Amino acid sequence: MLAWYDKHARDLPWRAPPGAPRADPYRVWLSEIMLQQTTVATVRPKFEHFTTRWPDFASLAAADEAELMSAWAGLGYYARARNLVACARVVVERHGGAFPGNEDELRALPGIGAYTAAAIASIAFGERAVVVDGNVERVVSRLFAIGEPLPGARAAIRAATDTITPDSRSGDFAQAMMDLGSSICTPRNPKCLVCPLNDQCLALSQGEPDAYPVKPAKATKPQRYGTIFWGERDGKVLLERRPPRGLLGGMRALPTGPWADAPPGLADPPVAADWQVLDDRVVHVFTHFRLELALAVAIVREHSNAGEWWPVAEIESAGLPTVFAKAAAVVRGEIRRAT
Structure with missing residues (x-):
């Protein structure tokens, strides 16, 4: 794997080249947090922006949280x-602005779980650690043909990964396994003919690499409904700051009514206006539920100090979460067609 990685490692802005001295712990940590449930293509420009705006723990600890959320x-x-x-502030206050290099101490920091602590310890500090992300999980479950369904199989997958993790260059090994899972040992149609582990893969020898990892049947996500309010006045749209805790906490957003088990109609509008509901709907799937949103639009006549009035022509710069950015695009499209 290390020989393969030396030739085929991805060029990523948070990585040190294969075999090079350790990578910057701050950049490793930031990238690992960003990459959770998010693709490299999406993370790369965000990472570049973050490290330009907040290049180290001290600057991030002092960040304006509203700016960071946007x-x-x-x-x-x-x-x-x-x-x-929260993590940057603890690192500055308790660790002198530098990460501890020990896996157990890393796990004690806010937002750092077992995987992230192992990745930082291994990649940034050269400590032998067993690193298992989604890509490694898939590679190892196929390599050892681990037939127990997820999530129950994770203990066996981690134990198997431990048996093949080298004492030296364990960070490069972990990144090699990640790259293999991303480019070759893919969820569907893996490229087994060019895989450097194909002569050792039990799933391939069985003729069914696609069967691993074994996944449980997907449960149906609960359905919820809501209404997004697009209130416009003098070329500006009304935005609000969501409560600091809870889903999308602290984010700038379009106002909404309640999210409920049945469509709430025009309940709880942000201001009094002649709200009209569009025919279009916006659907967004969160981790634990599916949300269908009606879109209500109005010209706001009366003066209101509620929320924040943002130029419609610059709505893309408001830093709206994806569900609200979708809604803004739909509403603006409808308005353009109507005029």
Whole structure:
């Protein structure tokens, strides 16, 4: 794997080249948090922006949280962004602005779980650690033909990964396994003919690599409904700041009524206006539920100090979470067609 990685490693802005001295712990940590449930293509420009705006723990610890949340927009799972600031502040206050290099101490920091601590310890500090992300999980489950369904199989997958993790260059090994899973040992149609582990893969020898990892049947996500309110006045649209805790906490957003088990109609509009509901709907799937949103639009006549009035022509710069950015695009399209 290390020989393969030396030739085929991805060029990523948070990585040191194969075999080079250790990578910057701050950049490793930031990239690992951003990459949770998010693609490299989406993360790369966000990472470049973050490291330009907040290049180290001290600057991130001093960040304005509203600005940081806006910069995070589009990456999803917004609790991660709040944990970034919390973690940076602990590192500055208790560790002199530098990460501890020990895996156990890393796990004690806000927002750092077992996987992230292992990745930082291994990649940034050269400590032998067992690193298992989604890509490694897939590679190892196929390599050892681990037939127990997820999530129960994770203990066996981690134990198997431990048996093949080398004492030296374990960070490069972990990144090699990640790259293999991303480019060759893909979820569907893996490129087994060019895989450097194909002569050792039990799933391939059985003729069914696609069967691993074994996944449980998907449960149906609960359905919820809501209404987004697009209130416009003098070329500006009304935005609000969501409560600091809870889903999309602290983010700038379009106002909504309640999210409920049945369509709430025009309940709880942000201001009094002649609200009209469009025919279009916006659907967004969160981790634990599916949300269908009606779109209500109005010209706001009376003066209101509620929320924040943002130029419609610059709405893309507001840092709206994906669900609200979708809604803004739909509403603006409808308005353009109507005029």
